[in-house]
Amino acid sequence: MNKSIAFLLLAFGLFTYGAQAQIKLNNVGVGVSYWNRSYSDANEKYVLISSEADGDFTKGGVMPFISAELNLYRSFSLDGRVGLWTGDFSSEGRFGDLTISESIDQTLIPLSLGLTYNFNEILRDDFNFLVGVGVNRYFVQNKVSRTIEGGAGSEASETFSGNNYGAYLKAGLEYMLSDSFGLLLEGRYNTGFYTQSFRTSLDSELESEQISVRGFEIGLSLRYSFLKGTDDDDEAPVEFE
Amino acid sequence: MKNQFLHFQRRASIWSLLLLSLLLVNCGTEDVDFIDPYEFVNEDFNDIPNLAEIEDADPVIIEPEVGSVDNSAETQAIIDDILNAGPDGEISQESRTKLAGVGAFTADLPASINERAQTLDAAGIASIMDESTPLDTDLEELSAALANAPEEIRMLLPRINFTVDLEGLRAVTNPNIKNQVLPGFDGFNLVSQTISNPCEEAAYEAYELRIEELIEQADANYFIIESNYARRLDETDVRYEERTGLQEERYAESKAEIIATLENLLLTAQQLENMGETELAAQLRELTLMYAVAARNALIEWDILVAELLVDFMEKEKAQALEIRERLTTQVNTDFETVEDMADARLTTAVNNCHNQGSGN
Numbered sequence: 001m002n003k004s005i006a007f008l009l010l011a012f013g014l015f016t017y018g019a020q021a022q023i024k025l026n027n028v029g030v031g032v033s034y035w036n037r038s039y040s041d042a043n044e045k046y047v048l049i050s051s052e053a054d055g056d057f058t059k060g061g062v063m064p065f066i067s068a069e070l071n072l073y074r075s076f077s078l079d080g081r082v083g084l085w086t087g088d089f090s091s092e093g094r095f096g097d098l099t100i101s102e103s104i105d106q107t108l109i110p111l112s113l114g115l116t117y118n119f120n121e122i123l124r125d126d127f128n129f130l131v132g133v134g135v136n137r138y139f140v141q142n143k144v145s146r147t148i149e150g151g152a153g154s155e156a157s158e159t160f161s162g163n164n165y166g167a168y169l170k171a172g173l174e175y176m177l178s179d180s181f182g183l184l185l186e187g188r189y190n191t192g193f194y195t196q197s198f199r200t201s202l203d204s205e206l207e208s209e210q211i212s213v214r215g216f217e218i219g220l221s222l223r224y225s226f227l228k229g230t231d232d233d234d235e236a237p238v239e240f241e
Numbered sequence: 242m243k244n245q246f247l248h249f250q251r252r253a254s255i256w257s258l259l260l261l262s263l264l265l266v267n268c269g270t271e272d273v274d275f276i277d278p279y280e281f282v283n284e285d286f287n288d289i290p291n292l293a294e295i296e297d298a299d300p301v302i303i304e305p306e307v308g309s310v311d312n313s314a315e316t317q318a319i320i321d322d323i324l325n326a327g328p329d330g331e332i333s334q335e336s337r338t339k340l341a342g343v344g345a346f347t348a349d350l351p352a353s354i355n356e357r358a359q360t361l362d363a364a365g366i367a368s369i370m371d372e373s374t375p376l377d378t379d380l381e382e383l384s385a386a387l388a389n390a391p392e393e394i395r396m397l398l399p400r401i402n403f404t405v406d407l408e409g410l411r412a413v414t415n416p417n418i419k420n421q422v423l424p425g426f427d428g429f430n431l432v433s434q435t436i437s438n439p440c441e442e443a444a445y446e447a448y449e450l451r452i453e454e455l456i457e458q459a460d461a462n463y464f465i466i467e468s469n470y471a472r473r474l475d476e477t478d479v480r481y482e483e484r485t486g487l488q489e490e491r492y493a494e495s496k497a498e499i500i501a502t503l504e505n506l507l508l509t510a511q512q513l514e515n516m517g518e519t520e521l522a523a524q525l526r527e528l529t530l531m532y533a534v535a536a537r538n539a540l541i542e543w544d545i546l547v548a549e550l551l552v553d554f555m556e557k558e559k560a561q562a563l564e565i566r567e568r569l570t571t572q573v574n575t576d577f578e579t580v581e582d583m584a585d586a587r588l589t590t591a592v593n594n595c596h597n598q599g600s601g602n
Binding site: 153 | 277
């Protein structure tokens with residue numbers, strides 16, 4: 001997954017300069033959001049010792065992200081985004097004289113690609129509105145450790161990775177600070193899960209549980225638009241070679 | 242130059258989004274693994290004591306004292322007196338007095354009874370002693386008269402030798418086994434809860450492992466109790482059959498001895514005839530008839546009483562076996578409940594230790 005992220009960052013680095021053509025780069029952006037995972041399904045604590053996996057679950061975290069939007073046809077555009085969400089989960093249990101602590105340091109990278117419809121210059125010239133829907137791919141990395149106080153069995157941090165798909169719906173309102181820069185307030189609802197495999201005892205069969213990642217997200221980003229001040233006539237059509 | 246740069250950017254932009262698309266779709270999903278579970282070892286239940294093997298010693302079996310039907314010693318004395326006297330000998334006054342008493346008793350009876358007595362022979366004796374053949378009217382009347390005969394007459398007749406068991410027979414209230422509720426094993430009320438984490442699972446595994454051992458020990462005790470109970474019932478039935486067989490043998494022996502005495506009485510009467518003691522001979526034949534009827538009645542009554550006694554002993558022995566089974570089963574149940582309570586308490590403690598020790602983010 002690290003290799004994928006490197007490719008991704010490289011790709012977005014190349015977005016830093018806009019261009020217009022038959023397929024035009026609308027904008028690129030950088031921002032931060034608060035993603036609050038909340039549901040009553042199984043969560044990360046399900047596999048931890050002394051966990052209480054049932055009941056309502058809420059886990060929020062600030063997520064930086066970068067984004068880009070490619071115009072497809074008139075007000076329709078292709079929207080891409082990658083973020084970085086982290087969270088810690090821990091649990092402690094007692095067993096006789098033993099105190100057993102387990103923790104998961106989780107890194108969750110939602111990679112999004114979707115369709116956006118832009119309502120430009122609504123109400124006033126400097127306000128744009130957008131709605132969108134798309135696919136998320138969640139890259140999950142869990143660093144798991146176990147500490148046993150009063151006995152043997154501690155385990156140093158061990159990293160496990162996986163991924164799965166989900167979806168999102170979004171809506172946003174952008175205020176244009178200038179011809180090129182805009183401030184976007186955007187809300188999303190993310191769905192999906194990843195599959196956690198585990199064993200309940202050393203000699204038991206491998207079990208799996210779907211860990212949900214559902215939750216609302218609200219974010220603020222600064223976007224640079226390539227649309228203003230660009231003369232379409234100067235641009236040659238994009239050639240695919 | 243400017244156009245070349247823009248061209249490069251366009252291509253870079255397109256390829257970047259294509260790459261982003263590929264990252265979304267180019268490979269399948271992957272599950273996230275987890276570290277191996279902690280191997281819990283719970284020794285909380287190891288010092289719960291084992292169930293002791295049940296001691297189920299067989300009860301002491303006491304054979305019933307069934308008594309007997311005995312010949313009359315006084316009649317035998319008369320026979321001996323007469324037979325030992327010889328043709329010219331003197332018959333004792335005592336014997337004469339006893340036979341005179343017989344004569345006085347029979348004088349009040351119908352003449353037909355006396356006539357039956359004077360013609361009594363071995364075939365007649367066999368007929369009277371055949372319990373399957375009912376007595377005729379004369380003999381029924383004689384039987385009724387004998388029931389109310391004075392003691393000096395009854396002393397000349399065979400009688401039942403009542404033992405303590407026979408005397409107490411009718412005072413015994415037999416246990417009604419059929420209506421008794423048999424003790425049983427209804428299954429143990431084991432703790433059953435929803436296990437929610439590995440710590441609890443380890444506690445339950447250790448608990449169930451120990452409980453299974455204790456159940457096996459209890460089952461072994463139940464097996465001892467049940468098998469001994471079944472064996473004792475079988476042995477009781479066998480003993481009943483053996484005692485019944487012995488009683489049949491005793492009955493036959495007693496009957497044979499009485500018939501021999503009756504035949505001796507007939508011979509003795511003939512001896513008196515030969516001695517010219519016609520009146521004594523007639524009285525002795527009357528005594529013989531009375532003796533035969535009384536012996537028949539005594540044998541039948543005795544056999545019925547002994548049969549009741551044997552059934553009573555059989556039921557008592559079965560009730561005793563049942564009581565042992567019930568007592569020991571209750572003991573095993575109680576012993577198990579004691580250790581089960583200990584295990585339950587330790588399980589609760591272990592599970593509580595697993596709970597509420599902190600979890601969360």
